[in-house]
Amino acid sequence: xxxxxxxxxxxxxxxxxxxxxxxxxxxxxxxxxxxxxxxxxxxxxxxxxxxxxxxxxxxxxxxxxxxxxxxxxxxxxxxxxxxxxxxxxxxxxxxxxxxxxxxxxxxxxxxxxxxx
Amino acid sequence: xxxxxxxxxxxxxxxxxxxxxxxxxxxxxxxxxxxxxxxxxxxxxxxxxxxxxxxxxxxxxxxxxxxxxxxxxxxxxxxxxxxxxxxxxxxxxxxxxxxxxxxxxxxx
Numbered sequence: 001x002x003x004x005x006x007x008x009x010x011x012x013x014x015x016x017x018x019x020x021x022x023x024x025x026x027x028x029x030x031x032x033x034x035x036x037x038x039x040x041x042x043x044x045x046x047x048x049x050x051x052x053x054x055x056x057x058x059x060x061x062x063x064x065x066x067x068x069x070x071x072x073x074x075x076x077x078x079x080x081x082x083x084x085x086x087x088x089x090x091x092x093x094x095x096x097x098x099x100x101x102x103x104x105x106x107x108x109x110x111x112x113x114x115x116x
Numbered sequence: 117x118x119x120x121x122x123x124x125x126x127x128x129x130x131x132x133x134x135x136x137x138x139x140x141x142x143x144x145x146x147x148x149x150x151x152x153x154x155x156x157x158x159x160x161x162x163x164x165x166x167x168x169x170x171x172x173x174x175x176x177x178x179x180x181x182x183x184x185x186x187x188x189x190x191x192x193x194x195x196x197x198x199x200x201x202x203x204x205x206x207x208x209x210x211x212x213x214x215x216x217x218x219x220x221x222x223x224x
Contacts, residue, residue: 035213037213037215044200044202044215044216044217044218045151045153045159045202045204045215045218046215047212047213047214047215050213059211059212061212062117095158095159099213101147101149101206102149102151102161102164102165102204103149103151103159103161103204104161104170106158106159106160107158108158109158
């Protein structure tokens with residue numbers, strides 16, 4: 001059974017940092033692109049970032065470019081999202097997803113709240 | 117940047133057919149994927165590559181894509197189909213993933 005389990009969310013002050021993790025199991029992790037998608041409270045889905053199998057290609061939505069970094073550890077089946085210079089508008093549930101175009105599988109999400 | 121436009125809401129009676137549209141410039145040249153998101157849950161893929169269903173998704177869910185409009189069709193709608201539905205494409209010109217704004221399906 002495919003499982004994606006996010007962790008690392010929480011309350012952070014504006015300008016602060018958080019690192020999200022996503023643990024993958026039940027599929028050949030190293031064979032997949034991986035993505036992060038977020039959903040602000042009461043809003044729609046927004047793709048945040050993705051990366052290819054070996055980490056040599058990474059893409060970001062313009063609003064997080066230069067602030068967020070996606071990375072992965074294929075030996076541990078983990079994908080990360082380092083979030084710096086956080087803003088109130090980054091408040092959202094963050095999902096990781098296996099990115100086979102389409103997004104085949106999703107985690108349950110982790111909530112990030114940016115507030116003073 | 118590429119934009120996908122969905123109606124905010126669609127309402128349908130049980131047993132009837134719901135059609136949810138997703139508009140985009142020449143979207144017919146792209147592969148469109150559809151996700152269902154029930155309240156408080158993560159999204160689930162229901163149709164991929166315009167009209168294919170993942171295993172476990174009922175045959176009542178189908179999709180089409182031509183010209184400037186893609187359509188998700190749900191036949192014989194059930195109360196359990198009530199959810200938000202999102203279309204999604206990959207925009208090769210920007211290497212960005214794009215989601216539509218979402219459509220709330222209400223079963224009357």
